[in-house]
Amino acid sequence: MREFNLIINGNSVGTADYFDVINPADKSIIARCPKASVEQLNDAVAAAKAAFPAWSALTYEQRRDQLMQLADAVEDHGEELMTLLTKEQGKPTKGFADLGAGFELGGTLAWIRATASMDLESETIQDNDIARIELHRKPLGVVGSITPWNYPLLIGIWHIIPALLTGNTVVMKPSEMTPLTVLRFGEIAKAILPDGVLNVVTGEGDIGAAMTSHKDIQKIVFTGSTPTGKAIMKSAADNLTRLTLELGGNDAGIVLADADIAACAPKIFATSFINNGQTCAALKRLYVHESVHDELCEALTNMAKSMKTGNGFDEDTDFGPLQNQKQLDIVKALAEDAKDRGANFLCGGEVTDESGYFYPITLVSNINDGARLVDEEQFGPILPIIKFSDVEEAIASANRLQVGLGGSVWSQDIKEAQSIASRLECGTVWINNHAMVQPDAPFGGVKDSGFGVEFGEAGLKEFTFIQTVQIFKS
Incomplete structure (x- = not known):
């Protein structure tokens, strides 16, 4: 039985404690997953923070090139990732209307490539004899991604690709129910992205809580239940951490x-x-x-x-x-x-x-x-x-x-x-x-289904702040 490791600062890192991952089709134990300590989470955040200046200094084109390489690598490992998805999540490899693990993998590839193809251009809102006023979109810093167990790989991609493209660095925490595909994705990514740009930690609720209250994480992206989303808002309040919350629906x-x-x-x-x-x-x-x-x-x-x-x-x-x-x-x-x-x-x-x-x-x-x-x-x-x-x-x-x-x-x-x-x-x-x-149509909820949007230009903007530059001509 394979034991997986955390991905911190480009390294595969073991832990003192592990937990079992269950195959929902037969209730068997399929793998041992690392249970990160809060100290290891701090290491991951520190690595992301240290990687931020160099990563954010790259041009969109330079970051785009690396993300496109990542998409190619994910595609090369597609069969392996699909097998992990079926083992840990339960969805068929193919399934009704081809909406199984192959669908999730295909969506993952499409979202990486489509999102990485986007840009956020600066805007000029005034240019006259007195002054030119420009709006620039700047990356936030370290982004924390907390994902659910229904689409572990695809929703993870929804979170991290716009964050990375816009110049942020990332710490991912997948659900403890389905951590394996994301950990394997992290192994693939560390061979392409610079050390510390993408880190993956796994664990239970204590790690998620430590992320949402962490002073060096500038934004949390969370997909999951409304009660957990409300708890995240409370936890993030002291640091005024920005949030995108895609919460429960009953469409x-x-x-x-x-x-x-x-x-x-x-x-x-x-x-x-x-x-x-x-x-x-x-x-x-x-x-x-x-x-x-x-x-x-x-x-x-x-x-x-x-x-x-x-x-x-x-x-x-x-x-x-x-x-x-x-x-x-x-x-x-x-x-x-x-x-x-x-x-x-x-x-x-x-x-x-x-x-x-x-x-x-x-x-x-x-x-x-x-x-x-x-x-x-x-x-x-x-x-x-x-x-x-x-x-x-x-x-x-x-x-x-x-x-x-x-x-x-x-x-x-x-x-x-x-x-x-x-x-x-x-x-x-x-x-x-x-x-x-x-990928190009904004998606998000209202009322108890959360706030903020994902996808498209509006989704990219969620991972930036506006810097207004006023240039006076006299």
Whole structure:
């Protein structure tokens, strides 16, 4: 069994303590992961701080060149990284609609290359006989990245590539549930990037807490739960550390009476159950007009019944296990509450394989606002389908919760769909799709789903401060 090491200042560093990493498909121990001490975290931050002056002094073109080399190296190690993803996260190598580990690797490569191709140019806001005023974007310093267990490599890339491109240095902490792919990525990166520019530490909550309160970390980027995001805000307050928080969502989709069900159903299914529902921006509450409710339920049920849940290394597996026991318990509890309320389980709802953290694709109708399955983010393969008769009811229902990551409207009338979309309280609204993110389109939440954005020029700016230069001519 392999023991992985921390990556600090370009070196592979062991620790006194290690913890086990579990394969969610069979509950076996697959690796030993280093448990960093606070002193080792301090070493990583010090290395990043020392590397910052030289890295930030490089031009965008020079940093871009190294990041493109990194993308090529990741691609060269793609099969190895995909295997680690399936082992530690559970997602199939291929899976339903090719949305498994290969999809995460492909997204990783696309995001590195697309983000590294961007620039932040200086702006001139005044140039007259008196003065020229320029706005320059300057890097912040050391950035701390804390990532979740659902897309360990891809979300890590979302955090670190814009930080590195804009001249910052980085300390990464992946989830203790899925640390291996990021540690291997760190090993690959240290052969390309200068020492200290990218450091990887692993551990449990104490290391995350030490990062968020660290006086030499200028910014924290966090993707995860709302309660943890709020704790990070408190921890970061004393140092006025900048934050980007992408927190929990419970995205609503509204299917109007004129929706083309044959066209919509496959997209709704895919975007509800992508990564087994363990996706921040997955469709998690589906409000369907009564006139098309039964047709859509039947179409989704037929698709669900054709899916196989199993070990991600089996070629015919569509969906793997949930990543951990805690998440499986949450899904089971929400399902039991729905059953107690008399909801109709169109398919799934019963665990039949306890060899891993498996839960079948599950569709639930005859359920309303107020049920836990509707009001709480399930983050798993179970979708509540709520019937409505008045679109005003659906809009109110979509907005009633204190979350606002994404939402969608499904209709053939684009003008009407846009009108409804403008009233949804969320950071991104899709029309006739859901959960589609791309490197050049800003993405972020409102309300308890966080603040700040990722992706595109707006995402790059999150890793900089404005320096105003006023040049007087007389």
